[in-house]
Amino acid sequence: MRLLRLHLHALGAALERIAAQPVASLFSILVLGAAIALPVVAAVVLQSAMATGAGFDTEPHVSVYLSLDASAEDAKRVEQAIRGEPDVMAVTYVPRAQALAELQASTHLAEVLAALDTNPLPDAFTVRMRSTDPASLAKVRTAWAALPKVDQVAADFEWSERLARWARLGEHLVGGAGLLLAAAVVFIVAHLVRLQVLTRREEIEVSQLIGATSADVRRPFLYHGALQGLLAGALAVALAAAFAAWARHELLALTPNYAAELKVVFLRPAESALLVAATGLLGLLAAWGAVSHQLRRFARDR
Amino acid sequence: MIRFSAAAKRYPGGLEALRGVTLEIADGEMVAITGHSGAGKSTLLKLAAGIESATSGTVLVQGQNLGALGESALAILRRRVGFVFQEHRLLFDRNAFENVALPLHISGFSRHEAARRVRAALDKVGLLGREKAMPVALSGGEQQRLCIARAIVNRPMMLIADEPTGNLDADYAGAIVDLFMSFHQVGVTVLLSTHDEASLGRLRCRRVTLAGGTMVEEGGA
Ligand SMILES: Nc1ncnc2c1ncn2[C@@H]1O[C@H](COP(=O)(O)OP(=O)(O)OP(=O)(O)O)[C@@H](O)[C@H]1O
Numbered sequence: 001m002r003l004l005r006l007h008l009h010a011l012g013a014a015l016e017r018i019a020a021q022p023v024a025s026l027f028s029i030l031v032l033g034a035a036i037a038l039p040v041v042a043a044v045v046l047q048s049a050m051a052t053g054a055g056f057d058t059e060p061h062v063s064v065y066l067s068l069d070a071s072a073e074d075a076k077r078v079e080q081a082i083r084g085e086p087d088v089m090a091v092t093y094v095p096r097a098q099a100l101a102e103l104q105a106s107t108h109l110a111e112v113l114a115a116l117d118t119n120p121l122p123d124a125f126t127v128r129m130r131s132t133d134p135a136s137l138a139k140v141r142t143a144w145a146a147l148p149k150v151d152q153v154a155a156d157f158e159w160s161e162r163l164a165r166w167a168r169l170g171e172h173l174v175g176g177a178g179l180l181l182a183a184a185v186v187f188i189v190a191h192l193v194r195l196q197v198l199t200r201r202e203e204i205e206v207s208q209l210i211g212a213t214s215a216d217v218r219r220p221f222l223y224h225g226a227l228q229g230l231l232a233g234a235l236a237v238a239l240a241a242a243f244a245a246w247a248r249h250e251l252l253a254l255t256p257n258y259a260a261e262l263k264v265v266f267l268r269p270a271e272s273a274l275l276v277a278a279t280g281l282l283g284l285l286a287a288w289g290a291v292s293h294q295l296r297r298f299a300r301d302r
Numbered sequence: 303m304i305r306f307s308a309a310a311k312r313y314p315g316g317l318e319a320l321r322g323v324t325l326e327i328a329d330g331e332m333v334a335i336t337g338h339s340g341a342g343k344s345t346l347l348k349l350a351a352g353i354e355s356a357t358s359g360t361v362l363v364q365g366q367n368l369g370a371l372g373e374s375a376l377a378i379l380r381r382r383v384g385f386v387f388q389e390h391r392l393l394f395d396r397n398a399f400e401n402v403a404l405p406l407h408i409s410g411f412s413r414h415e416a417a418r419r420v421r422a423a424l425d426k427v428g429l430l431g432r433e434k435a436m437p438v439a440l441s442g443g444e445q446q447r448l449c450i451a452r453a454i455v456n457r458p459m460m461l462i463a464d465e466p467t468g469n470l471d472a473d474y475a476g477a478i479v480d481l482f483m484s485f486h487q488v489g490v491t492v493l494l495s496t497h498d499e500a501s502l503g504r505l506r507c508r509r510v511t512l513a514g515g516t517m518v519e520e521g522g523a
């Protein structure tokens with residue numbers, strides 16, 4: 001009961017301190033919120049890019065396109081050559097008519113395609129490979145490209161691998177920026193709390209003289225730091241959500257036909273909650289460090 | 303019980319403010335510490351409250367060796383001690399009510415109970431009705447009484463007052479001495495320092511005189 005009351009008092013004191021300097025508190029929370037929003041927005045952009053990328057095929061396969069004038073015989077010979085390769089797992093023949101039908105079904109080019117009087121697509125083989133080792137792949141590609149009536153050999157997953165590599169790099173950059181800005185949040189909150197401690201030095205010293213423990217002295221400052229972190233985190237989520245809504249709106253306006261493929265993926269509610277909790281914790285830790293450091297200094301000065 | 307055994311205090315800087323003080327104060331006893339300025343009165347009181355620590359010898363309060371207590375344990379002991387500081391140590395950005403309520407806040411009293419106790423304490427020192435006054439708007443004597451109210455508001459087991467009548471005129475000094483006597487009568491241990499002869503005359507209690515950090519005289523009244 002006593003402890004609960006002490007915590008309620010401390011929370012009340014922290015709210016009073018925020019309310020006592022509304023403009024300063026508002027500005028610091030705005031600055032903190034904007035700082036936290038930056039990596040969140042970057043993460044949203046990255047997630048969206050990856051979700052869009054995931055819409056593309058990522059199975060390791062090689063497409064072998066025949067010339068438009070290739071006959072069924074030619075196709076048979078090419079297929080035999082492909083099957084002769086030990087790395088090949090499965091070979092699917094995709095006749096040009098089927099390719100056209102698939103293209104018409106999966107994209108919004110139906111009208112364009114319907115307007116053509118000849119099928120522009122060649123017959124093709126989709127070859128699933130056992131390994132994606134670049135060296136053996138390059139060998140296979142040159143071998144197949146040299147076969148008669150083979151027009152082009154494309155290793156589609158190279159592209160998706162490249163995308164994945166970029167995504168990993170992006171993740172590292174966002175992670176790094178996140179760490180940097182988390183450090184900035186800790187630094188800013190610690191600084192603000194330190195100023196509060198300094199202006200309340202007399203109150204702290206008198207309280208200690210008449211029986212306040214370090215924990216008693218720290219408590220309201222911890223609430224103050226945690227509250228600033230929580231509010232800044234909530235503001236960051238709100239800013240990022242506003243950005244996501246705006247981006248979604250703009251994308252829709254720019255490319256209405258691709259709306260299904262280009263999506264903006266925002267944080268899940270649990271992720272948003274986690275972010276707010278994490279910034280609250282950062283605020284708490286920053287306050288803890290600042291008060292403890294300052295109390296040690298006061299003790300040394302006495 | 304408070305027991306000093308060969309207690310000494312040397313402040314950083316080298317000056318020995320207290321030397322080999324051996325003194326026992328029983329529970330419920332009232333003792334007045336006298337002596338000239340710089341004799342070590344304040345130092346003795348601060349050692350008894352665990353505000354300063356002895357550099358040699360021991361100070362026992364309620365059987366606890368203060369030198370062996372941790373920071374938190376000392377703080378919790380101080381909650382049960384009402385201390386009137388020679389230099390008041392009031393918070394000048396808080397009004398009278400808030401100053402007196404400070405120990406109750408630390409102890410976690412409900413607002414309602416705290417308000418009741420603060421008014422009772424202010425009443426005892428003749429400041430009821432001045433709750434909203436800021437310390438700067440109070441006279442030296444009123445500030446002193448405010449400090450006494452803060453010391454008694456938590457119903458301490460031990461009341462330690464450093465020159466509590468220093469800034470008071472004879473009438474108020476007499477009233478404050480009577481107040482301390484009344485605490486003594488209900489079983490509170492009272493330890494105070496003074497060099498005010500008028501107050502000393504009124505105090506019917508044991509007297510310890512310090513000079514140059516050592517005890518030079520002890521007598522009853
Ligand atoms: N914090 C301190 N640092 C260094 N020296 C101190 C400190 N406090 C007191 N002293 C010295 O210790 C000696 C005793 O001081 P103390 O305050 O105990 O005396 P006092 O009897 O209370 O004097 P007064 O009647 O003037 O209040 C003095 O010489 C004083 O200068």
Ligand SMILES: [Mg+2]
Nearest residue numbers: 343344388464
């Ligand atoms: Mg003194």
